[in-house]
Amino acid sequence: MWGTDPQWKWVLEMKDSNIKEVFKKAFSEKNDVELMTYTGWAIWNRRNQIRFNEASCPLNQILALSKERKAEFQRLHLAAVTPQHRNHTRWKPPETGACKVNYDGAVFSQQGRAGLGVIIGNSDGAVMASMVQQIPLPTTVAQVEALVARRAVEFALEIGITKAIVEGDSETIVRELKEPTLSMALHGHLIQDVKCLSSSFVSLSFTHVRRQGNNATHALAKWAIKEPNLSVWMEDVPPDIRQIVMADSATV
Template identity: 45%
Template sequence: MLKVNYDGAVFCETNEAGLGAVIRNSAGRVVASGVERITLPQSVAEVEAAAARRAIVLAKELNLSSITLEGDSEIITRALQDAEQSFATFGNLIDEIRFHADSFLNCNFSYVERKENSVTYSLARHAKHVSGLVVWREDVPPPIVSVLLADSG
């Protein structure tokens, strides 16, 4: 079971948002990480849902079989855990995440406190410095290494 953490960050000055994802194995080692800069959605919840979608798509592209998708948005986690269709503005993203979740042998949705999600928050903030989507295999971008080491220790 691999942990797939996600987070979003808002860049109001440029009307954009950053999405961050990190995938770690049971020993806490990075399998992959990614960042993406997108046009700012209408709400923070939509940013978080977009980050969750980016994370699960990354996990799917890596052909992983069992994951726990973990984020620090209680609203998004509850929406993903709820069997009912979401009629929120981010409902289409929730539906897409659930669709992708069905392709895994095992996929759980979990909430994590913000302080336990510092690597993905830093990745989301780092998206300000990239164009489009950037993915690292078994690594994080250099500016995030210190956050990763602090999180691991």
């Protein structure tokens, strides 16, 4: 693994050294310590997944996954420390004749579960359908977001929608859905699934919205911890979520 990238070949020469010595050398030679940390964690995590007969990241994708995790952390850290001077974001209905499919995921680390939430609305701001599903917790947050994006598109097809705008608050997933190239991320196969499903629509586009514009779906995804089974509501959402949906539609 460490020999696949020239910058890490020196690690192979330290196979008899302890982790403290490896990091000391990395710092002294100004190597990419952050990437080395993410890579080491990914290798350790893969070993445990194989040990427990769980799905694991292919060894030849470890470096790409580690770079992606490092980049995602840096984006989130930059967003946290950079002052935001933006107008408040609200959910906006689609144009007449189309539907908007909002999706979001929630992570329940202590329970080892994740929640998927989808709400489909029309141009009048009315709910056409909603669904929630609880699943085993995937390896990364990006996988959760990719899984719910795929479930959102599947759900739209299941209820007969042919023109839709699919909207989520993960910039990474939306960007990958828009890109024509193949995603090499751990969740790349899920992105490809969504792109394949897209061909079943007359019109389908992907958009990003900040969390404030996805409040109802976020709340629905968190509500999934209460419901272990797949649940679907036609022209409605769970009672706990109605007030949030009404607040969004009040601005339409």
